[in-house]
Amino acid sequence: MDRIPILRMGQTLLVTIQIDMQDQTALTLQEDLADKIAQTGADGVMIDISALEIVDSFVGRMLSSISGIARILSATTVVVGMQPAVAITLVELGLSLEGVRTALDVERGMRLLTQARQEHRLGR
Amino acid sequence: MAAELQGRLPIASEQDIVVARQQVRTLCQALKFSLVDQTKMVTAASELSRNTLVHGGGGGMRWNVLEDGLRRGLQLHFEDQGPGIADMSLAMSDGWTSGGGMGLGLPGSKRLVNDFDIESVPGQGTRVSITKWK
Numbered sequence: 001m002d003r004i005p006i007l008r009m010g011q012t013l014l015v016t017i018q019i020d021m022q023d024q025t026a027l028t029l030q031e032d033l034a035d036k037i038a039q040t041g042a043d044g045v046m047i048d049i050s051a052l053e054i055v056d057s058f059v060g061r062m063l064s065s066i067s068g069i070a071r072i073l074s075a076t077t078v079v080v081g082m083q084p085a086v087a088i089t090l091v092e093l094g095l096s097l098e099g100v101r102t103a104l105d106v107e108r109g110m111r112l113l114t115q116a117r118q119e120h121r122l123g124r
Numbered sequence: 125m126a127a128e129l130q131g132r133l134p135i136a137s138e139q140d141i142v143v144a145r146q147q148v149r150t151l152c153q154a155l156k157f158s159l160v161d162q163t164k165m166v167t168a169a170s171e172l173s174r175n176t177l178v179h180g181g182g183g184g185m186r187w188n189v190l191e192d193g194l195r196r197g198l199q200l201h202f203e204d205q206g207p208g209i210a211d212m213s214l215a216m217s218d219g220w221t222s223g224g225g226m227g228l229g230l231p232g233s234k235r236l237v238n239d240f241d242i243e244s245v246p247g248q249g250t251r252v253s254i255t256k257w258k
Contacts (some may be wrong), residue, residue, distance in 0.1 A: 020145060020179070022138040054145070054163055056170040057228045083160035085163040093167060094218055
């Protein structure tokens with residue numbers, strides 16, 4: 001089984017999914033990310049899915065779970081780079097990725113995380 | 125991977141789901157489906173092959189390239205010899221799950237394709253057939 005690497009950039013953890021994942025790979029990523037947030041105290045998680053050709057209900061659920069776990073560990077998650085065809089398919093499938101913050105690309109995702117950090121500091 | 129007009133792949137492990145997705149992608153590309161239609165068909169195949177593995181205890185995916193006049197389409201059959209589905213209308217309703225999933229597999233896949241057919245005999249198995257036309 002492949003393992004998806006998690007990179008650390010300052011206070012942000014960066015994950016780029018570039019392979020067609022087996023279900024177990026997705027579950028392992030979820031656990032690895034939770035561990036890494038706890039270990040590093042990162043307050044932001046960015047997941048780049050621009051290379052993913054499909055997101056099915058399993059991967060969709062993983063994205064929601066990661067967002068939820070990260071939030072409980074006091075980190076904001078943003079999913080970036082979803083292809084338009086993937087977004088169309090997800091909605092028709094019935095998944096709205098509730099509770100998952102998204103951005104069109106990495107740059108916008110970074111801005112969103114910076115914003116979340118400032119809001120957190122101001123105690124909003 | 126060649127785009128044969130018909131064939132069968134076993135679905136007995138998680139890796140087989142990945143291989144099934146790749147096969148469906150190859151077939152959709154050979155049929156020149158639009159990117160959105162490719163994505164929908166591959167996603168439906170992913171959902172249904174996972175059902176075959178998780179709920180059916182494994183089985184297979186068969187495919188046929190269909191021709192109807194000028195139209196061409198791709199038909200996929202997901203077959204298992206598992207426990208079958210006791211309550212079909214429940215299984216086809218959004219959000220109902222027999223455990224673990226989100227309950228989108230069957231009703232969600234149906235929305236992604238043109239034709240959807242399911243047959244299940246409790247104790248004998250389940251066959252789900254889907255077709256997408258270009």
